[in-house]
Amino acid sequence: MPARTLLPSEAIDRIVGGTHWDPLSVLGPHPATVDGRTGLTIRAWLPYAKQVDLLPVPSCDPIRMTRIHPDGLFETTLGQPDGLDDYRLRVTDYDGTVSERTDPYAFPPLLSDFELHLFAEGTFYKAYDTLGAHTRTVRNTTGVHFVVWAPNAARVSVVGDFNRWDGRCHPMTSRGATGLWELFIPELTEGTLYKYEIRTRQSDAVLLKADPYACASELRPRTASIVYDVTRYRWQDRAWMAARAQRDPLSNPLAIYEVHLGSWMRKVEEGNRWLTYRELAATLIPYAKDLGYTHLELMPVTEHPFDGSWGYQATGYFSVTSRYGSPEDFMAFVDAAHQAGLGVIIDWAPAHFPDDPHGLAQFDGTYLYDHADPRRGYHPDWHSRIFNYDRPEVRNFLLNSAFFWLNRYHIDGLRVDAVASMLYLDYGRQAGEWIPNEFGGHENLGAVSLLKELNVLVHREFPGAITIAEESTSWPGVSRPTYTGGLGFTFKWNMGWMHDMLTYFGHDPVHRRYHQNHITFGLLYAFTENFVLVLSHDEVVHGKRALLDKMPGDLWQRFANLRTLYGYMYAHPGKKMLFMGGEFGQWVEWNHDTSLDWHLCQHDSHRGLQRWVRDLNWLYRREPALHEIDFDWPGFQWIDFNDTDNSVVAFLRKGRDQRDTIVCVCNFTPVPRHHYRIGVPEAGWYRELLNSDASEYGGSNVGNFGGVASLESPCHGMAHSLMLTLPPLSVLFLKRT
Numbered sequence: 001m002p003a004r005t006l007l008p009s010e011a012i013d014r015i016v017g018g019t020h021w022d023p024l025s026v027l028g029p030h031p032a033t034v035d036g037r038t039g040l041t042i043r044a045w046l047p048y049a050k051q052v053d054l055l056p057v058p059s060c061d062p063i064r065m066t067r068i069h070p071d072g073l074f075e076t077t078l079g080q081p082d083g084l085d086d087y088r089l090r091v092t093d094y095d096g097t098v099s100e101r102t103d104p105y106a107f108p109p110l111l112s113d114f115e116l117h118l119f120a121e122g123t124f125y126k127a128y129d130t131l132g133a134h135t136r137t138v139r140n141t142t143g144v145h146f147v148v149w150a151p152n153a154a155r156v157s158v159v160g161d162f163n164r165w166d167g168r169c170h171p172m173t174s175r176g177a178t179g180l181w182e183l184f185i186p187e188l189t190e191g192t193l194y195k196y197e198i199r200t201r202q203s204d205a206v207l208l209k210a211d212p213y214a215c216a217s218e219l220r221p222r223t224a225s226i227v228y229d230v231t232r233y234r235w236q237d238r239a240w241m242a243a244r245a246q247r248d249p250l251s252n253p254l255a256i257y258e259v260h261l262g263s264w265m266r267k268v269e270e271g272n273r274w275l276t277y278r279e280l281a282a283t284l285i286p287y288a289k290d291l292g293y294t295h296l297e298l299m300p301v302t303e304h305p306f307d308g309s310w311g312y313q314a315t316g317y318f319s320v321t322s323r324y325g326s327p328e329d330f331m332a333f334v335d336a337a338h339q340a341g342l343g344v345i346i347d348w349a350p351a352h353f354p355d356d357p358h359g360l361a362q363f364d365g366t367y368l369y370d371h372a373d374p375r376r377g378y379h380p381d382w383h384s385r386i387f388n389y390d391r392p393e394v395r396n397f398l399l400n401s402a403f404f405w406l407n408r409y410h411i412d413g414l415r416v417d418a419v420a421s422m423l424y425l426d427y428g429r430q431a432g433e434w435i436p437n438e439f440g441g442h443e444n445l446g447a448v449s450l451l452k453e454l455n456v457l458v459h460r461e462f463p464g465a466i467t468i469a470e471e472s473t474s475w476p477g478v479s480r481p482t483y484t485g486g487l488g489f490t491f492k493w494n495m496g497w498m499h500d501m502l503t504y505f506g507h508d509p510v511h512r513r514y515h516q517n518h519i520t521f522g523l524l525y526a527f528t529e530n531f532v533l534v535l536s537h538d539e540v541v542h543g544k545r546a547l548l549d550k551m552p553g554d555l556w557q558r559f560a561n562l563r564t565l566y567g568y569m570y571a572h573p574g575k576k577m578l579f580m581g582g583e584f585g586q587w588v589e590w591n592h593d594t595s596l597d598w599h600l601c602q603h604d605s606h607r608g609l610q611r612w613v614r615d616l617n618w619l620y621r622r623e624p625a626l627h628e629i630d631f632d633w634p635g636f637q638w639i640d641f642n643d644t645d646n647s648v649v650a651f652l653r654k655g656r657d658q659r660d661t662i663v664c665v666c667n668f669t670p671v672p673r674h675h676y677r678i679g680v681p682e683a684g685w686y687r688e689l690l691n692s693d694a695s696e697y698g699g700s701n702v703g704n705f706g707g708v709a710s711l712e713s714p715c716h717g718m719a720h721s722l723m724l725t726l727p728p729l730s731v732l733f734l735k736r737t
Contacts, residue, residue: 028105122392132213143186151179167197200365237338244464254575292617389446455488560729567731608698624655679716693727
C-alpha cells in the first residue's frame with residue numbers, strides 16, 4: 001500500500017497520468033509545516049525506480065523516500081530544510097541498477113518575465129539563444145535547458161536515450177498564456193538525442209516531435225534533435241566581417257556561384273558518397289576563388305528529410321544538415337570561405353514547410369504554424385503547408401531563423417525562396433480556392449509586413465549582409481527601401497531577363513533577327529529594381545535541359561552560343577549568378593544524386609568555356625564600369641540596338657569615372673562581320689580586353705589583333721567611331737587607353 005500524503009489526489013493522478021501542466025508545483029522541494037515549524041517536502045517522479053534515497057549533503061546519511069504511488073511517485077518531509085539546495089537522489093531500479101542524479105525539479109523556471117513578454121509580442125529577436133535546447137550551468141550544476149512552444153498541448157515532455165524515450169519521466173512546466181514549456185535537466189551533455197512528446201488537448205493523442213529550434217539533427221531517416229553548442233567555435237574571419245560592414249553591395253561586384261553541396265562533387269570510389277563540409281572547404285572554395293567568383297550561394301543547408309526536395313522542404317530551420325558534417329564543420333567551411341575572400345549566401349525557404357510527422361505540421365495537435373483552412377494553409381503546387389505570417393510567434397520563429405544563420409554562422413546573405421508565393425493569397429490557385437484579405441485584395445498582408453520587418457532588421461543588425469528575393473512577378477519595389485513603400489530586399493532575381501535570354505538563344509541564329517526585342521526588352525525595366533541576372537538550378541532540371549544542350553547549332557556553335565550568352569550577361573547591367581556545371585558546359589541536366597561531370601574538363605572545348613567564365617569574372621571584378629553603377633541609367637548607354645538584320649547590339653558600360661568606360665559589342669550570329677562601324681564618344685586606342693572567340697576559349701580566333709584606333713568619323717550620334725571585326729557568335733569588351 002502506498003503511504004499517506006497531504007498531496008491532493010488530483011495532483012497525483014495528473015502527474016501519474018501524464019496530464020499535469022505544472023509539475024514543478026508538485027515535484028521537487030516545497031515548503032511544509034512539521035510539528036509547527038517550517039520544514040520541507042521533497043517529491044520525485046521516477047517511474048522505473050524501486051527505491052529512492054535522498055542524499056542531502058555529503059556529510060549526512062541518506063534518507064529513504066516514501067513511495068506514495070505505486071507507479072513511482074516518492075516523497076519525504078524534513079524538519080530541517082537548510083543545506084538542501086544541492087540534494088541528489090540515489091535511485092535503485094527494478095533491475096537492480098543503482099544511479100545517482102540531480103533532481104530536475106529542484107530548479108525553478110529559468111525564463112524571465114521579460115523574455116516571456118518579448119516572445120508573446122513577437123519581438124524576441126534572439127529567441128534562438130533561449131528556445132530549443134541549450135547547455136546551462138545553474139547553481140553550479142551543468143545541464144540542458146529545454147524550451148518549446150506548444151500552447152494547445154495538455155502535456156509536453158522531453159524524451160531521449162536518457163529516459164528510455166518515456167514521456168512519463170520528464171514532464172515540462174507550462175509558462176501560462178505564452179504557450180511555452182520549459183525544463184532544466186541537470187547532467188545532460190552536448191550530443192544528447194532528444195525529442196518532445198506532446199499529449200494533445202483535443203484528442204489526447206501522443207505526438208513525437210523534433211525541436212523546431214534545434215541546432216543539430218540526426219541524418220535522415222533518423223529524425224531526433226541533438227543538443228549542440230554553436231557558440232564555442234572560434235572564428236578567424238574578423239578582417240572579412242569588418243570589411244563587409246564597410247562595403248556597399250550595390251556598387252561592388254557580385255558574382256555568385258550557385259552550388260548544391262551534395263552533388264557538386266562526390267567520392268565515386270567510396271560509394272558515391274558526399275563530400276564533407278571540411279572536404280568542400282578544401283576543394284570547392286579554392287575552385288570558386290580561382291574562377292573569380294565573389295560569393296558562393298548554397299542551396300538550402302537547413303535540415304530536410306527528403307533529398308529530392310534539395311533542401312527547400314525544411315524541417316530544421318536552425319539545424320545545418322547533418323549530411324555533410326556537424327555545425328562546427330559548417331562554421332569551418334564558412335570561415336575558410338571568408339579567409340579566402342569569398343562570401344557565403346544561403347537559400348532560405350520561409351514560404352512553406354513539409355507535413356512530415358516529426359516536423360512543424362500539427363505540432364501540438366493543432367494548426368500551430370499554419371492555417372487550418374486549406375485555402376490559406378495548404379500549398380497546392382508543392383503539397384506543403386504555408387506559414388501563418390499573421391501570428392506573432394510564427395513570425396518570431398521565422399525571423400529568428402534568419403538572424404540565427406547571419407549571427408551564429410556569419411552568413412553574408414539570404415536568398416529568400418519563392419517570395420511570390422508568399423506575397424499572393426491566390427498564388428497557384430483558381431477562383432474560389434483562396435480567401436481575400438481584409439480589404440478584398442489578393443495580397444498576403446502578413447507576409448508583406450514580415451518581409452519588410454526581416455529586411456529592415458537584417459540591414460540594421462548585420463552591416464553588409466544582403467537579402468535577395470526570388471520574386472517572379474511585377475510586384476513593385478521588391479528591392480526598394482521600406483520607407484518608400486518597398487519590401488526592402490537588397491536585390492531581386494531578374495527572372496524576366498533569364499526567360500528572354502533562354503528564349504532568344506534557343507532560336508536558330510538565322511531567325512534571331514525577328515527576336516531582337518528579347519535582347520533589348522530587359523533594358524526597359526533594368527533599373528526599376530536592383531537586379532541579379534540569374535541562370536539558376538531551376539533552368540537545368542525537369543526536362544528543361546542543360547544550358548549547353550539548349551544552344552542551337554553544331555558542336556562548335558553550341559559552345560560559341562553559350563560563351564556569347566555569358567558574355568552578354570556580364571556586359572549587361574545587374575549582378576551575376578550561375579549554377580554549378582554551367583561554367584564548364586555540363587551536357588546533361590543536373591541530378592542531385594550524382595556528381596557533376598568533371599571528366600568533361602579534359603576536353604579543350606569544355607576547358608575553354610571554363611576559362612572564359614574565369615576571365616569574365618576577373619574582368620567584371622577589375623573594371624568598375626561593369627559593376628559600379630548597375631542600377632541606374634548613368635551606368636549604361638546604347639550605341640546601337642537597331643541592327644536586327646545582323647543581330648548585333650553595341651553599348652557602353654560606365655563607372656563613376658568616365659575613363660573607366662567599356663565598349664561592349666555582341667554578334668549573335670555565326671557570321672563574321674568585317675569593317676563593322678560603331679560610334680564611340682572619345683578618340684583613342686581601344687584595347688580589346690576580352691574576345692569570346694579567342695582560341696584559348698575554343699573560338700575561331702577572329703578579332704581585332706588586340707585593339708583598334710578610333711576614327712574621326714561620326715557614327716550613332718557620337719563624334720568618333722571604331723571599325724571593328726566582329727567574330728562569329730561573340731562578345732567583345734573594349735576599353736580606351
